[in-house]
Amino acid sequence: MAPAAFQDTDVGMAAATLLHAAGAIGLLGALVAYLAWARHARAGRHEPSMLALAMAGAVASATLNLVGGFLRTFQSDHPRLTAWGDSSWVRVLAVKHVFVFAAVAALLLLAFRYAPRLRRRVAGGATGPLPGERALAGVAAAGILAAAVLGAVGTVLPLRDDVPREGGAQPEPPLPAPDVPTTVYLNATGTFTNLPPGAATTHAFTVLPGTQRLEATLLWTPEPFCLRLELLEPEAAAPAVAPCLSGGSGRFELALDAPRPGTWRYRVSGNGMGVDWDLTLRMPQASAGGETVVADTVTIAPGAFHEINTVMPASASLRWDWSADAVLHFDVHSHFDDEVQYWVEQQTDAHAGGLRVEREGGYSYLWANEGSLPVTVRYRVWGPFTVDSIFP
Numbered sequence: 001m002a003p004a005a006f007q008d009t010d011v012g013m014a015a016a017t018l019l020h021a022a023g024a025i026g027l028l029g030a031l032v033a034y035l036a037w038a039r040h041a042r043a044g045r046h047e048p049s050m051l052a053l054a055m056a057g058a059v060a061s062a063t064l065n066l067v068g069g070f071l072r073t074f075q076s077d078h079p080r081l082t083a084w085g086d087s088s089w090v091r092v093l094a095v096k097h098v099f100v101f102a103a104v105a106a107l108l109l110l111a112f113r114y115a116p117r118l119r120r121r122v123a124g125g126a127t128g129p130l131p132g133e134r135a136l137a138g139v140a141a142a143g144i145l146a147a148a149v150l151g152a153v154g155t156v157l158p159l160r161d162d163v164p165r166e167g168g169a170q171p172e173p174p175l176p177a178p179d180v181p182t183t184v185y186l187n188a189t190g191t192f193t194n195l196p197p198g199a200a201t202t203h204a205f206t207v208l209p210g211t212q213r214l215e216a217t218l219l220w221t222p223e224p225f226c227l228r229l230e231l232l233e234p235e236a237a238a239p240a241v242a243p244c245l246s247g248g249s250g251r252f253e254l255a256l257d258a259p260r261p262g263t264w265r266y267r268v269s270g271n272g273m274g275v276d277w278d279l280t281l282r283m284p285q286a287s288a289g290g291e292t293v294v295a296d297t298v299t300i301a302p303g304a305f306h307e308i309n310t311v312m313p314a315s316a317s318l319r320w321d322w323s324a325d326a327v328l329h330f331d332v333h334s335h336f337d338d339e340v341q342y343w344v345e346q347q348t349d350a351h352a353g354g355l356r357v358e359r360e361g362g363y364s365y366l367w368a369n370e371g372s373l374p375v376t377v378r379y380r381v382w383g384p385f386t387v388d389s390i391f392p
Contacts, residue, residue: 016068019068024100029057031144033054034051034054034107034111037051058108065104110140184208187278188203188278190276206264207260208283211258211285212258213259214256216229216231216279216282218252219250220275221275232264266279292384292385292386296379297378300368302372302374304392308390310385312363313360313384313385314359316357317384320365324350327371328368334361334364367379
């Protein structure tokens with residue numbers, strides 16, 4: 001298993017929680033051990049084992065707490081400090097760790113600086129605490145207590161704040177998607193076994209009313225051969241598209257917006273023998289109520305993303321419902337006034353919701369794979385938008 005993916009496993013999450021909690025409990029134990037040793041020392045009884053417990057406990061507990069916190073920080077659903085303005089959870093946890101670091105620093109000072117000084121002071125016949133010793137002990141105790149309270153608060157806060165942002169977009173609860181066909185697919189494969197001219201395959205297919213786009217992808221091997229893809233509209237005398245595809249790519253894509261309903265024909269022709277080809281036609285549909293529905297299942301490579309760019313009217317709602325086999329970054333964003341506006345951001349493996357927008361223009365759904373393994377996502381998005389583009 002890739003090391004970067006360990007934190008997202010059940011074992012990794014359990015280890016992070018256990019180490020973090022053990023370190024926090026150990027800090028409290030080390031503080032109690034120090035206070036008990038100091039009390040005995042001022043009474044003239046030096047307990048080396050108790051002081052060693054306090055010193056070792058302070059170092060070990062701080063280490064365990066930091067290692068556990070490090071593992072939790074790099075879990076894929078863990079927001080970064082850059083989400084300070086978008087997450088009350090981040091703000092609470094950041095303040096909590098200020099208290100944790102203060103407690104650790106105070107405890108280490110007590111165990112490694114004040115303890116030797118206290119021993120020398122008591123050996124010289126003096127009694128009472130060292131100047132500042134009680135204050136440091138109070139800082140350590142208060143830091144541990146405050147961190148515990150803030151940690152408990154963090155368990156009930158959402159990782160992200162789905163709140164309205166400047167610009168008039170308002171998150172909404174999920175609603176059922178329109179009960180219409182979402183996307184119609186047609187797949188065809190073939191092999192050219194005869195020399196040109198005349199190597200061709202022709203078939204008919206149906207474009208349903210309400211089809212938003214006709215998207216065609218043609219793949220072939222070996223790549224250097226020249227292929228031709230022709231799409232013939234109903235009652236048309238000439239093909240809508242008839243490029244000659246040649247030279248090294250082995251792939252061609254085209255898209256037609258608002259294709260005419262009816263019986264279309266495609267024709268794939270080529271100039272070689274033993275050329276394998278694969279044609280996919282994808283036709284997202286619109287609902288009877290005027291909403292566009294786009295649904296698909298895609299696999300996103302590590303470090304890559306999948307994006308649907310839409311154009312929305314004012315005072316309308318985008319909606320979505322999706323699930324994946326691992327955690328993804330999901331957001332709905334726009335690009336107004338030469339800036340990026342993030343209206344919704346999530347780190348999760350499933351989400352359903354909506355967003356009402358007041359400003360007309362482009363809004364995008366985006367899924368990003370920040371992990372180290374491919375992730376498959378199944379999505380359905382809908383609203384009164386037109387599809388500008390889908391990437392890739």
